[in-house]
Amino acid sequence: MQKFGLIIDSTVYFDEDTFKNIDFEVVSLSVTVDEMTYQEVEINEELLYPYIDEGTRMNSSAPSVGAFVEAYEAAIEKGYTKIAVIPLSSGLSSTYQSAVMAADLLDRPDIDIRVIDTLSANFGIRNLLLTLTDDIASGMDIDEFEKEILKRAEQSKLQFTLTHLRQLLNTGRLRKLTYYAAGILRIKPLIELIDGKLENVARPRSMRSVIHNFINSIGSIIKLGKLLRITVIALNEEAALEELLRQIKAEFPHATIDVIHKINPVFTLSLGYKGIGFAATAY
Template sequence: MSIKIITDSTSDINLDLAKELDITIVPLRVIFDEQEYFDGVDITNEQFYEKLVISKNLPTTSQPAPEQYIPYFEEAKAKGDSVIVITISSKLSGTYQSAVIAKDMVEYEDIHIVDSLTVTLGLQLLVRKAITLKNQGMSAEAIAVQLENTKTKVKLYALLESLEYLKKGGRLSGMSAFAGGLLNIKPIIEVRDGEVSLAARARGLSGGYSKLFELITQDKGINRNEEVCIGYSAKKDNMKAFINNYKETLNLHDFIESPIGSVVGTHTGPGVCGFAFFQNE
């Protein structure tokens, strides 16, 4: 008997890393001009962003079907293993509901499904937390309880080059997107209570870095006993510039660097600098 950890591709943990971490990734789908791709499986990040920039139509994304979870749940049931599933926020996708339906279909109680209320870098931090707790010998049920308590401490901010993609995808109001396009204004979004919202605006990228730093250090600040995850979409330039500016101030000597994949990239576009961390108690 063992504990199996499953997440979805919006954690932006690629398949090679997933193998290394001994976890399973259930991919969401990206539909580009009627062509369907499994996120991170049959379209690379590079291929995706190349298509995104030149495409007239914004791609759409689709949650996994319950049937994508069932083989993993059936296998665990047959072996008597425990399962922990950590999904993208239920307010951003139906992925959590698909996992719940699959559990009901398999009729196996030792499956613990956690709605992360976050996505991408924030989701990845929770998955890595689950791995750490598993390696410490904690039971699946206890890990799930710990994640439910811990997920409210996950903070995720992202500095975008433009609000164009969020506007196209209907994730923010038209007025917010319009204001973001004026006078070289750079938006910073956050995931709060499972939803995407506009956290701040700044003039130019340098102003954006400064505002991002303010947001990260406000309230209770970074819990240094936990991991930090910094990410980028398509190109690392903006992320590198932020790290160079604040490496010493934020003590960024040990962090996880992660590319942001196609499902999240559909809504944020290229040039993102994302920052996820656990807030102090």
């Protein structure tokens, strides 16, 4: 039986089967497009594709403190006196700070709220939680959960490449000259989540080189644990997905592999809608 409440934010993609054996609450970020603001949980990222192509300015916002207070109260109403909160990295969003402020505002000394910064995000948090769902459902206590998820976060890698760079230009993350040069040279920026922030670690010019980098990165953590779970994210890159899966299965035959095709609206707004990547955790 689950012993503590669990709260995640809406940037973590899941379907009805992903975390079906555990109880959790979701706190939504928001997306503003053409002066219209939507809760992330209420829209599909495909809504944003035309705006990305048109270069429309869009932005996202962290959840309010009040939204987290409501989530805490919902968990308390279910009978939980201990609550674990797993927001996206504090290096990427103020979501973590909102969660901490809400815990202070709630002012319930009888309720143990842990806001845990894994320095991960999106499909990285999804992958971490999937290594722990059975333990949570079986009665893992919150102390062990906090210890394990932080340990496993340190034994993880998250990398991806983007093959549609328009949104990086739209958001100012890529200068116009660099954008056009990348197109001419067929550069595929290799981005890694390092210490909670997204860093461009390489600029390969072929998908073959990208996949080679992915395999080497996964290989760098396998000695850190007996088990290996990998979430592969593929956004409109089916040929690359097929090759990446082939190589993962050949190099890491005992890995548990999960494939998803969504990163949810907030990350689509920031990064665009075409690319491929992975999150891997050894444990």
